[in-house]
Amino acid sequence: MATKHIxxxxxxxxxxxxxxxxxxxxxxxxxxxxxxxxxxxxxVGHAAIExxxxxxxxxxxxxxxxxxxxxxxxxGHPKYDNDPSAKVRPEQGLLKMRKELGLYANLxxxxxxxxxxxxxxxxxxILRGADILFFRELTGDIYFGEKGRKNNGDTAFDIxxxxxxxxxxxxxxxxxxxxxxxxxxxxxxxxxxxxxSRLWREVIQKIAPEYPDVEVEHQFVDxxxxxxxxxxxxxxxxxxxxxxxxxxxxxxxxxAGSMGMLASASIGDGTGVYEPIxxxxxxxxxxxxxxxxxxxxxxxLLLDISFGMKAESDAVIEAVDKVLKxxxxxxxxxxxxxxxxxxxGTAAMGDQVLAQL
Amino acid sequence: MATKHIxxxxxxxxxxxxxxxxxxxxxxxxxxxxxxxxxxxxxVGHAAIExxxxxxxxxxxxxxxxxxxxxxxxxGHPKYDNDPSAKVRPEQGLLKMRKELGLYANLxxxxxxxxxxxxxxxxxxILRGADILFFRELTGDIYFGEKGRKNNGDTAFDIxxxxxxxxxxxxxxxxxxxxxxxxxxxxxxxxxxxxxSRLWREVIQKIAPEYPDVEVEHQFVDxxxxxxxxxxxxxxxxxxxxxxxxxxxxxxxxxAGSMGMLASASIGDGTGVYEPIxxxxxxxxxxxxxxxxxxxxxxxLLLDISFGMKAESDAVIEAVDKVLKxxxxxxxxxxxxxxxxxxxGTAAMGDQVLAQL
Ligand SMILES: CC(C)[C@H](C(=O)O)[C@@H](O)C(=O)O
Ligand SMILES: CC(C)[C@H](C(=O)O)[C@@H](O)C(=O)O
Numbered sequence: 001m002a003t004k005h006i007x008x009x010x011x012x013x014x015x016x017x018x019x020x021x022x023x024x025x026x027x028x029x030x031x032x033x034x035x036x037x038x039x040x041x042x043x044v045g046h047a048a049i050e051x052x053x054x055x056x057x058x059x060x061x062x063x064x065x066x067x068x069x070x071x072x073x074x075x076g077h078p079k080y081d082n083d084p085s086a087k088v089r090p091e092q093g094l095l096k097m098r099k100e101l102g103l104y105a106n107l108x109x110x111x112x113x114x115x116x117x118x119x120x121x122x123x124x125x126i127l128r129g130a131d132i133l134f135f136r137e138l139t140g141d142i143y144f145g146e147k148g149r150k151n152n153g154d155t156a157f158d159i160x161x162x163x164x165x166x167x168x169x170x171x172x173x174x175x176x177x178x179x180x181x182x183x184x185x186x187x188x189x190x191x192x193x194x195x196x197s198r199l200w201r202e203v204i205q206k207i208a209p210e211y212p213d214v215e216v217e218h219q220f221v222d223x224x225x226x227x228x229x230x231x232x233x234x235x236x237x238x239x240x241x242x243x244x245x246x247x248x249x250x251x252x253x254x255x256a257g258s259m260g261m262l263a264s265a266s267i268g269d270g271t272g273v274y275e276p277i278x279x280x281x282x283x284x285x286x287x288x289x290x291x292x293x294x295x296x297x298x299x300x301l302l303l304d305i306s307f308g309m310k311a312e313s314d315a316v317i318e319a320v321d322k323v324l325k326x327x328x329x330x331x332x333x334x335x336x337x338x339x340x341x342x343x344x345g346t347a348a349m350g351d352q353v354l355a356q357l
Numbered sequence: 358m359a360t361k362h363i364x365x366x367x368x369x370x371x372x373x374x375x376x377x378x379x380x381x382x383x384x385x386x387x388x389x390x391x392x393x394x395x396x397x398x399x400x401v402g403h404a405a406i407e408x409x410x411x412x413x414x415x416x417x418x419x420x421x422x423x424x425x426x427x428x429x430x431x432x433g434h435p436k437y438d439n440d441p442s443a444k445v446r447p448e449q450g451l452l453k454m455r456k457e458l459g460l461y462a463n464l465x466x467x468x469x470x471x472x473x474x475x476x477x478x479x480x481x482x483i484l485r486g487a488d489i490l491f492f493r494e495l496t497g498d499i500y501f502g503e504k505g506r507k508n509n510g511d512t513a514f515d516i517x518x519x520x521x522x523x524x525x526x527x528x529x530x531x532x533x534x535x536x537x538x539x540x541x542x543x544x545x546x547x548x549x550x551x552x553x554s555r556l557w558r559e560v561i562q563k564i565a566p567e568y569p570d571v572e573v574e575h576q577f578v579d580x581x582x583x584x585x586x587x588x589x590x591x592x593x594x595x596x597x598x599x600x601x602x603x604x605x606x607x608x609x610x611x612x613a614g615s616m617g618m619l620a621s622a623s624i625g626d627g628t629g630v631y632e633p634i635x636x637x638x639x640x641x642x643x644x645x646x647x648x649x650x651x652x653x654x655x656x657x658l659l660l661d662i663s664f665g666m667k668a669e670s671d672a673v674i675e676a677v678d679k680v681l682k683x684x685x686x687x688x689x690x691x692x693x694x695x696x697x698x699x700x701x702g703t704a705a706m707g708d709q710v711l712a713q714l
Binding site: 076080081082084085089091095121122123126142143145147148149151154155156157158159160161162163164165190191192193194195196197198199200201202205218221222223225226228229230231243244246247248249250251253254259279 | 438558
């Protein structure tokens, strides 16, 4: 019986719709397990720019620091995608949050629910049994180095940077997670070309002997992009830099059937942030068709990691499993054989999960 | 009836084995179509380091400049992968060659031979009809910017750079290719985070009106990594930066069934270089099992692009198609249903293609 304060930060686009479902589930868990969850909400991204001019207003950041955990939606707006020179952008809210909260480790579990074996574009026999846990470094790399223009704006540059300290702290989290799983760690880099990757590989090689029970392999990012699809079962824990992690985990969503199924946990020095890996998806915003399961599963990660509530977290995952077993699907995970009346919208899917709790 | 001089640069590992097959095919084409092809060879990569201490000896570069085209193998050696701090590395030979020859456009056609529909890990119904032409920028980006260490070696950095000029010249090649195909161009970047991508997007937007017949879309690299597997048929021509192109084309090899099927053409200011997109693959080197079709198809690209020999090029592709139709496979493209006696080694596969010419 615990009292916890959760900050809800839906952000933009379908972030609003799916986070509402995640919150519904947290509410039910509190009631069912006798906890007291209090909530507040805050603006980020385009929504925050519209209201305040700032993609991460100081009041949002302060609320994040004070909360026990944050349930986050998504940020982004097509307006900025068409205007690459826009100086204020929704994504800055997300990136600044990650930096300010010291969220250096982004965990992205890629696990296929049995019932979705047919929903993927990858063959079932290749997928069956795939279960990968990504550790994406989240506060360094080309995301946070100096960037700008020179030669009268005719040349653009971005600086990627990593320190030993930054690599080591994420690597240790990944090694420790590997110990509790199948004891395999794949470190992904591009050490044959870039210097940050060479440092990355050096650090992994240096600390590996401290984890003699974990089998370590190094893969180049290009080869990994291929192997994830060719043979996803060969991976257990994967650890990689910010940019490579961004690309590879979106790709890996195909292993789980749909991006709409993937949750993530961003952890580090302070408050943990939990969010779907999908974006704001303005093409489907307002239609009530977005898959809320990534937000609901993010809530499950929140319960487990930030609150140490393993039973509560498992209850959520089990409820999702039951809903899928009962044949309910959102559009993104439906296949040709799904009966029309089992294809649900966002809120109806949330309600089905609720009904199982 | 033409006289052409071809430089053969097998490089390392299976580069040696597969390039020999590519050359065999070029020889046969010369005889069949009445051309005179003369050959020379040269060292690169680990082989060149062993012999001369230099991954791209001056004599190799000079021979490349003088040749009408280069058939290239692969570079790399596990020795360097385990030693991220090695100062002299095989890949430097490849990168320096690209830079010195001004090979700024790397064309990677991703086309599935009908017969290989079952060889891929992706479902046949997703794959059928997929046909993508990648234009990967090859002489800029994080590959060629300044890189190094600071803070007593505790911090590593890499600088990514692009100028308008560099983006525009590759973009124009891609727009022109789209015109001759299905008239769709997808430009891939990460303009929501990095500055080189913002410049990239600006340039594409600026020149797009000059190609009103081409439908342009912009995608983020993470979304593209997902979409390539989810729905490969949506892509026609894809243009992207060096690093993103490296990752996405390796991933896209799964669309073509195997990395062992993928050829590439690197073109620019001078001599064109043709090479498989696979690497030196030391795990299978010397076993005679590598798939030579990527090298043979690279020879086909060489004939078409550097020599303007379209009929000759088509003859090679047709021969490969017939061999696949006859059921012959190397290990990488065999499936459970392939009879054992149809699984061929490198040279035997080359001979089958030869027999069809
Ligand atoms: C929106 C964008 C800045 C972000 C990223 O690149 O990190 C997103 O793609 C993600 O993966 O969380
Ligand atoms: C070997 C390596 C340097 C090279 C690259 O990254 O360009 C390779 O992966 C390729 O795609 O040609």
